[in-house]
Amino acid sequence: MITRILSLYLSGLFACLPWLAAESNYKNQQQVIAAAESNVTSAWLSYEQLSGEIIAPISGTIIDLTITPGMQITAPTSTTTVSSQTVASIKSDGNPVIGITLSEIDATKVKAGQKATVTFDAFPNKTFTGKVLGINTTGSVSSGVTSYPATIVLDGSNDDILPNMSATANIITLVRPDVLLVPSSAVQTNGGQTTVRVLENNKPVSVDVTVGESSDTQTEIVSGLTEGQTIITGTIAPTTSTSSTTSPFGGGLRGGFGGGGGNATFIRTGGGGGAGRAVGN
Numbered sequence: 001m002i003t004r005i006l007s008l009y010l011s012g013l014f015a016c017l018p019w020l021a022a023e024s025n026y027k028n029q030q031q032v033i034a035a036a037e038s039n040v041t042s043a044w045l046s047y048e049q050l051s052g053e054i055i056a057p058i059s060g061t062i063i064d065l066t067i068t069p070g071m072q073i074t075a076p077t078s079t080t081t082v083s084s085q086t087v088a089s090i091k092s093d094g095n096p097v098i099g100i101t102l103s104e105i106d107a108t109k110v111k112a113g114q115k116a117t118v119t120f121d122a123f124p125n126k127t128f129t130g131k132v133l134g135i136n137t138t139g140s141v142s143s144g145v146t147s148y149p150a151t152i153v154l155d156g157s158n159d160d161i162l163p164n165m166s167a168t169a170n171i172i173t174l175v176r177p178d179v180l181l182v183p184s185s186a187v188q189t190n191g192g193q194t195t196v197r198v199l200e201n202n203k204p205v206s207v208d209v210t211v212g213e214s215s216d217t218q219t220e221i222v223s224g225l226t227e228g229q230t231i232i233t234g235t236i237a238p239t240t241s242t243s244s245t246t247s248p249f250g251g252g253l254r255g256g257f258g259g260g261g262g263n264a265t266f267i268r269t270g271g272g273g274g275a276g277r278a279v280g281n
Contacts, residue, residue: 062088089163096161097133098152100169107148109173110135116152121166130154132171176213180221186233187211187219196225197232204232 065088098118102110110132118128130152139148152169154161187209188195195206209224225231 102148116171199230
C-alpha cells in the first residue's frame with residue numbers, strides 16, 4: 001500500500017513538471033516584455049531630446065511662450081536647473097481644478113460630488129461655483145498638524161484664472177431648508193443647558209432652546225424661539241468716565257452714559273435659508 005501511494009505521488013509530481021516549467025517561462029517572458037518597454041521609453045526620450053521638434057506631454061493650449069524663432073535653446077548642464085530650460089507652459093483643456101486643504105474635523109464631512117463656491121483674491125467681487133472631485137484621505141502631517149488635500153473642479157472655464165492663484169473654497173456639506181437661524185454668538189451654554197437672550201418688554205430674558213446643526217456663524221434653533229423675536233447677540237458695557245464730552249448731535253453729555261445698563265446689539269431672527277456648514281480653505 002505504501003509503495004502504491006508513493007508511486008501515485010511521484011506520477012502526479014512528474015505530471016506537474018511541464019506546467020511548472022511553462023509557468024516559469026511565462027514569468028520570464030513578462031520580465032522580457034517589461035525590459036523591452038523600458039528600452040522603448042528610454043529610446044523615445046532620447047529621440048525627443050535630439051529632435052528639432054518639442055512634443056508636449058499632454059494636450060492643451062500653449063501659454064507663456066518665452067522663445068522666438070531663431071533663439072538658441074542650450075542643453076542643461078550640471079549647474080543649470082530644469083526650470084531654466086522651460087520654454088512654455090501648457091494649459092490643459094477643460095475647467096480649472098482648484099487644490100484645497102482640509103482639517104481633520106472637516107475632512108470627515110466632505111465627500112466627492114458636493115457643491116462648492118470658490119473665490120479668488122484676484123477677483124474679490126466674483127464667486128465661482130464647482131464641485132468636489134475627490135479627497136486624499138491619507139493626508140499629511142506637518143508640525144504635528146494633519147491636513148487632507150482635496151480638489152474642486154469649477155463649473156465653467158475662465159481664462160482669467162491663472163495657475164497658483166490664491167483661492168478660498170466653501171463646501172456645502174449639509175442643506176436644511178426652512179429652518180430658524182440665529183447668529184452663533186447669541187447661543188450660550190452653561191451647565192449643559194443652552195439658552196438665547198431675547199428682548200421682552202425692553203428687558204433681556206434668557207430662554208431655554210434646543211439647537212440643531214450649526215456653521216461657523218449661524219446655529220439652527222429647533223425649539224424655544226419663534227420667528228420675529230428680537231434676540232441679543234452682545235452688549236456694550238457702560239463707560240465710567242466723568243469727563244465732559246460734546247455730543248455730535250448738540251448739547252453736552254456729562255458723566256458718560258451713566259445710569260443705563262449699556263447699549264445692546266439686536267438681530268432679528270429669520271425663517272428661511274439653509275444651515276449648511278461651509279468648510280475648506
